[in-house]
Amino acid sequence: MCIMSSNAELARLFTEMAAVMELTGENPFRIRATEKVARTLEDLTLDVSTLVDEPKRLVAIEGIGEGSAQRIVEFLRTGRIAEHDELLAKVPKGLLAVLGVPGLGPKTVKLLWEKGGVTDLASLKEALDSGTIEKLPRMGEKTVQNIRESLDFMSKSSSRMRLGEAMPLAEEIVAHLSASANVERVDFAGSLRRGRETIGDIDILASAKRPSAASKAFTSMGDVQKVLASGETKSSVRLKSGVQVDLRLVDDEAFGAALLYFTGSKEHNVALRELAVRKGYRLNEYGLFPDDDDPSPPQSRGVRPVAAAKEEDIYRKLGLPWCPPEMREDRGELALKKIPKLIELDDIKCELHAHTTASDGRLSIEELAAEAKRRGFHTIAVTDHSRSSVQANGLSPERLREHIEEIRRVAARTKGIAILAGSEVDIHADGSLDYDDDLLAELDIVVASPHASLRQEPAKATDRLVRAVKHPLVHILGHPTGRLINAREGLHPDMDKVIAAAVASNTALEINANYLRLDLRDHHVRSAVDAGALVAINTDAHSTDHFDFLRYGVMTARRGWLTGERCVNAWSSTRLREWLESKRPSARSRTVAAAGGSAKKGRSPRKARADR
DNA sequence: GCCGTTTTCGGCCCGACTGTTTTCAGTCG
Numbered sequence: 001m002c003i004m005s006s007n008a009e010l011a012r013l014f015t016e017m018a019a020v021m022e023l024t025g026e027n028p029f030r031i032r033a034t035e036k037v038a039r040t041l042e043d044l045t046l047d048v049s050t051l052v053d054e055p056k057r058l059v060a061i062e063g064i065g066e067g068s069a070q071r072i073v074e075f076l077r078t079g080r081i082a083e084h085d086e087l088l089a090k091v092p093k094g095l096l097a098v099l100g101v102p103g104l105g106p107k108t109v110k111l112l113w114e115k116g117g118v119t120d121l122a123s124l125k126e127a128l129d130s131g132t133i134e135k136l137p138r139m140g141e142k143t144v145q146n147i148r149e150s151l152d153f154m155s156k157s158s159s160r161m162r163l164g165e166a167m168p169l170a171e172e173i174v175a176h177l178s179a180s181a182n183v184e185r186v187d188f189a190g191s192l193r194r195g196r197e198t199i200g201d202i203d204i205l206a207s208a209k210r211p212s213a214a215s216k217a218f219t220s221m222g223d224v225q226k227v228l229a230s231g232e233t234k235s236s237v238r239l240k241s242g243v244q245v246d247l248r249l250v251d252d253e254a255f256g257a258a259l260l261y262f263t264g265s266k267e268h269n270v271a272l273r274e275l276a277v278r279k280g281y282r283l284n285e286y287g288l289f290p291d292d293d294d295p296s297p298p299q300s301r302g303v304r305p306v307a308a309a310k311e312e313d314i315y316r317k318l319g320l321p322w323c324p325p326e327m328r329e330d331r332g333e334l335a336l337k338k339i340p341k342l343i344e345l346d347d348i349k350c351e352l353h354a355h356t357t358a359s360d361g362r363l364s365i366e367e368l369a370a371e372a373k374r375r376g377f378h379t380i381a382v383t384d385h386s387r388s389s390v391q392a393n394g395l396s397p398e399r400l401r402e403h404i405e406e407i408r409r410v411a412a413r414t415k416g417i418a419i420l421a422g423s424e425v426d427i428h429a430d431g432s433l434d435y436d437d438d439l440l441a442e443l444d445i446v447v448a449s450p451h452a453s454l455r456q457e458p459a460k461a462t463d464r465l466v467r468a469v470k471h472p473l474v475h476i477l478g479h480p481t482g483r484l485i486n487a488r489e490g491l492h493p494d495m496d497k498v499i500a501a502a503v504a505s506n507t508a509l510e511i512n513a514n515y516l517r518l519d520l521r522d523h524h525v526r527s528a529v530d531a532g533a534l535v536a537i538n539t540d541a542h543s544t545d546h547f548d549f550l551r552y553g554v555m556t557a558r559r560g561w562l563t564g565e566r567c568v569n570a571w572s573s574t575r576l577r578e579w580l581e582s583k584r585p586s587a588r589s590r591t592v593a594a595a596g597g598s599a600k601k602g603r604s605p606r607k608a609r610a611d612r
Numbered sequence: 613g614c615c616g617t618t619t620t621c622g623g624c625c626c627g628a629c630t631g632t633t634t635t636c637a638g639t640c641g
Binding site for chain 2: 027028029030031032033034036037062063064065066067068102103104105106107108137138139140141142143146190201203229230231232233234236246248261262264266269270271272273274276277278282283284285286297
């Protein structure tokens with residue numbers, strides 16, 4: 001059985017159909033609609049194969065109409081889509097890769113194919129080497145050279161950059177430009193500001209008294225390898241590391257409009273502009289303008305914008321609340337009358353997944369607690385690896401018992417922060433845990449995580465995770481899929497089933513904030529939030545600097561619309577304790593006795609005496 | 613192909629930059 005889910009496979013087929021349609025010159029709106037279906041399928045956490053007999057529910061999904069629903073059902077029943085086969089028969093298979101070369105769009109690829117005999121990347125290279133390409137129309141010296149460099153770049157560069165790699169780089173560039181005396185405002189935008197798990201290129205926005213000087217400061221930065229474009233308002237460079245950085249220079253009065261435009265997502269912007277048109281406006285990167293039926297750009301005719309300086313102003317004029325960047329993906333955010341109060345970095349009050357030198361961490365218990373205290377946390381959980389994680393020096397039951405004693409001793413003499421004795425317990429391939437229940441019951445907190453058998457079939461992975469989540473002594477499901485961004489696929493469970501089990505058993509699902517993981521991923525968080533599940537945001541710290549990863553976990557959480565109310569790390573120590581103890585039978589009976597009533601799972605009966 | 617408190621038909625976002633052009637097509641975001 002294939003590891004890939006029906007959703008992912010279908011998304012691939014629709015993406016390919018859209019690409020071929022571009023090459024055959026299909027109606028662009030039809031192409032856009034097909035691309036949207038692909039994107040919708042990618043984001044969907046619901047497994048479409050469960051809807052094979054319910055086409056009406058398919059059509060109810062925004063972006064999927066009658067036609068696509070039929071094709072999806074066709075695929076689910078027969079394993080193929082006839083239209084996909086027909087379309088792909090129209091062009092050489094390798095031509096789709098040529099479409100992926102930066103600078104080459106459908107028109108040029110079509111020309112290269114029909115007039116230049118190019119059918120794939122290899123024949124494109126041959127055409128470049130033999131010089132036949134220069135005989136084609138609109139193929140001047142520069143264009144040919146650019147294609148050559150793009151191919152060269154493609155062969156050397158890897159995939160998109162990870163969030164945690166791009167962020168420090170962007171902050172460095174922002175600092176560099178801020179230091180330039182004539183720059184008024186500068187900020188990063190794009191997918192970085194939206195907190196996507198990977199970043200294609202870094203977008204920087206600036207206003208300056210002398211734009212040309214600012215542009216010069218940008219293109220002459222130390223590690224610029226090639227200036228890709230350099231205009232009045234827009235410049236692009238490629239750094240030696242291979243990252244592309246775009247700078248957009250704008251008037252300070254229009255900074256908000258530009259920030260909105262440059263932050264995206266493209267889909268959010270398109271939806272916003274469509275809304276603007278319906279309300280009698282025109283929206284571009286210079287502002288929101290009254291629509292006067294003149295097709296030329298309003299700002300070039302001296303038309304005054306009704307809003308431009310701040311993003312908030314533009315949203316307000318359109319009748320919308322300001323939308324946090326992480327939500328701007330055209331996934332329903334524009335239909336909201338009120339934006340939920342998303343979790344913020346400052347809301348996080350504890351770390352519930354961290355390692356010490358007992359397993360593979362670099363800090364002692366004291367050092368770990370000191371760092372957590374320095375960060376203003378009320379609680380730190382010591383959760384070293386369990387015995388099966390041999391490569392991480394996982395603890396045998398005997399060593400864990402000693403470790404618990406040691407943690408208790410350190411906790412007793414440490415003031416100002418609660419130190420919990422915990423474990424990150426391996427979830428075996430069958431869903432059983434790496435320690436016996438009597439040992440697990442001695443721990444204050446149990447994080448159960450998959451570490452091995454990460455290529456098992458989706459159905460088995462689902463059963464495995466559901467079993468772990470339902471285990472009465474487990475508090476948190478750690479990095480649920482085990483994926484590593486750009487490196488390892490990880491498990492493909494039916495996440496809706498795992499989430500449903502988590503809700504039923506009051507177990508939290510972790511967003512592992514390490515930028516290599518970010519697991520749960522954003523749309524899984526969204527499904528968890530929609531289902532009412534508890535979510536934890538942990539850094540999985542192995543050293544002090546790992547605590548800095550928290551921001552990436554929070555951004556991922558915000559992309560999934562998580563609020564502080566559903567995030568266990570944002571709770572007061574009292575409420576956290578009650579939840580932890582609700583999964584400790586002996587302790588719970590004490591709690592019940594003390595409270596003189598029933599301590600209902602997951603609820604905080606004494607929310608009033610919150611933070612202390 | 614999708615969608616609808618203006619519409620079930622007729623719309624569907626907007627501008628900058630490049631390169632090859634004599635006024636614009638193609639690509640990108």
